[in-house]
Amino acid sequence: MPTARSQLWRDPALPWVESRRACHSRACYKAHSHPTFSIGAVDAGSSCFSGAGDGQEHLTPGTLVLVPAQRVHACNPEPGQAWSYQMLHVDAGWLAQLRLESGLAAARPGAPARISREPALYREFCALNDLLFSAASSREKEAALVAFLGDHDFSAQPASLAAPSPALEMPSLRGLIEHIEAQDLAHLSLEQLAGQAGLGRYQLIRAFRAATGLTPHAYLLNARVNRGRLLLRDGLALADVAYQLGFADQSHFQRVFKAHVGVTPGQYRHVQ
CATH class of the missing domain: 1.10.10.60 (Homeodomain-like)
Structure with a gap:
């Protein structure tokens, strides 16, 4: 059985971002939310993505999940199985300013999660995360992050049926x-x-x-x-x-x- 392993990346020079990679993981998570905009990638195995309700979506390798700040969600391996994944967290305020500079709308906190099954976008994300975990300079990593997040209109990706956006009506x-x-x-x-x-x-x-x-x-x-x-x-x-x-x-x-x-x-x- 392959050994499970996990890596975290942070850089004091880039306090608005952190990333995580896990291989052959069987860890399960409670439903939760982040104060950050998060991008998850399924690398191997398959997982169940769920939101605030009872709905679930099955994610296969090459899938990206785009989760706005405060969007309740959980992503766990299929029962009895292991999976490998990546997770990037970006400060919501920093991202909103970058998207404004890029002429793109930032996902508001609590907006629906979105699912991408575009192979090219998955490959770009993997290349970005590989760079973050490398010995490249902080400036090179920042430039790559700015380019990736500014190049893509994530709102064009399909909204997740498992994580719609309930309204705070009161x-x-x-x-x-x-x-x-x-x-x-x-x-x-x-x-x-x-x-x-x-x-x-x-x-x-x-x-x-x-x-x-x-x-x-x-x-x-x-x-x-x-x-x-x-x-x-x-x-x-x-x-x-x-x-x-x-x-x-x-x-x-x-x-x-x-x-x-x-x-x-x-x-x-x-x-x-």
């Missing part, structure tokens, strides 16, 4: 999500969130799940993991990050983090 929910992102995530409770939204707890769970694809509890866990990534990148110790984010202990933080990110907090923090 202004109170839009305000609540902004409130969550700005608060001390360690101490927010369901009761506090319901009060902030002017809803009962059960009403909030139903409305929040319909609007985001996650329950308030799952959304808070996801937000804590995303904030944990930032704290780990700043070099904070694992125990300090777990404490700041309100996890019961370091091992609890490690379990939740790996279920969302695919690597342990220690592995994530030590990438140079």
Whole structure:
């Protein structure tokens, strides 16, 4: 049986981007979202891509998945199988500015995910990611990223049926999500969130799940993991990050983090 392996790439000179490659992986992820625009590529094996609802799409090698910020999704191998994939994360604000310069619309946070099965686009993405993991200079990598992201109108790709865009129809929910992102995530409770939204707890769970694809509890866990990534990148110790984010202990933080990110907090923090 081939050995599973995973690589992370970051560069302090390019803080708005990071990439990951996994080979022969059997890891499964909980439904989650990122504050970044993300591009995933299936290299080998096949996987199931799902969104906020019950729908699924089967992805085969050579497929790209384009996931806007805050779009709830999960991509996991077929049951009992392994797969190989790549995942690029780009800061949503940085990308929006680049797309503006390029005359292209940036996918708004929460927009539908899109699926590309174009062989040429997949090959270009693989070449870009190979360059990111190489010993090339930061300037060369930045130029390649700018060219790739500015050259392609991702909105022309078909929208994923498994990850449509539920609407935040209630202004109170839009305000609540902004409130969550700005608060001390360690101490927010369901009761506090319901009060902030002017809803009962059960009403909030139903409305929040319909609007985001996650329950308030799952959304808070996801937000804590995303904030944990930032704290780990700043070099904070694992125990300090777990404490700041309100996890019961370091091992609890490690379990939740790996279920969302695919690597342990220690592995994530030590990438140079």
